[in-house]
Amino acid sequence: MSYGTCQSSFCNQGWSDVLTHMSPYGYANFGIAFGLGLSVVGAAWGIWLTGSSLVGASVKAPRIISKNLISVIFCEATAIYGVIMAIILANKVKKPEEATSSLGDDWDYAGYYYAGYGMFSSGLSVGLTNIASGVSVGIAGSSCAVGDAQDSSLFVKILIVEIFASALGIFGIIVGIIQSNACTFPITALE
Template identity: 35%
Template sequence: MRYVFKILRNFSFILILLLLMAIGLGYTLTGQGGRLDVGWLLTRLSPHFWAALGIGLSVGLAGLGVSVGMFVTGVSILGVSVKKPNAGSRSLISILLCEAFAVYGLITAVVLGDMLKDFSAEKARTDRRLFEAHMFSSYVMFAAGLTTGLTNMVCAVCLGMLGSSVALATATDESALNRTLIVEVFSSSLGLYGLLLSFYMHSLTSTQTSFPTPVWEEAGS
């Protein structure tokens, strides 16, 4: 079975590489090689795409990290509860701390989602400054969501691994939870930094432009 997975992994890598080569060759032969430029990708895609992607990543990445973290620490807690139910119930604090990271991602998604409102596309075509302001807002929303999602994902996995070790240590010595709880608390506070940074990015869109909602149509068309 291990060799089968290895073959599938190598085949998937080759398939993706061939697909990218086919796309690049197709654009080159049809005279659209400029679309392979990163700058073209950033300016031609709708800002609604970047904003929605940032909102989705803030929840999706945080939820992914929390799922992995709760799985890692939950398995250890269940194993400990078989022999020492009291120690297992006391270790549930790790599950609660891990769940907070998903809440941070949800808060960011709600705050960013509140910025999405309709706006006249005609004004975006004629006013270049307004168009650039919307582009700036969409990039900031994407960066805010990505920052919160990645920060909370890594912190949730870290806390899950730490909670697993704490559960095993508590099974040996129940007083170990009191000594290691401070480590878990400080580890869980790291995800809050990503949330605060996303709020700071949100304030940038409010101060740089009076239209923080990213609405875009191709300029000059």
């Protein structure tokens, strides 16, 4: 038996077959996972960028530690946006009341896939936006810590830039909520 060749029929299928034959509930749950997971990654990345510069700059000016912690809070907000969106999306996933293993033609397949794809795109939109928000807040927070260590009058000016960077996450969750509004899984068969 050679490991380079596959004898099963599954090996002849490509990724397009896997993606087109996946359950709409799978897409919905992947949307929830991507929304939450990528938001946490964005927050962690931003905290890492801000925190490392804050610790380095506080060696020269220990006075900056307490007031520059607000930059870490802005980064953490991106993770909270992901949690909020995950809760909204998880509440939209409903088990069909009359589900059986062999669904007949009276089921609204299009409604299921519409809801699944919509929740997937909603979660992915929120997650990717929050990665961008976390990184941009982290870079602005890093600049805020270093600038504040040099000249304390720069703190408020750079903090305003950081607030605008944090607005990316708010825009992302607004878009995600708008996308998910129409995503409702049918819970009964078509009449």
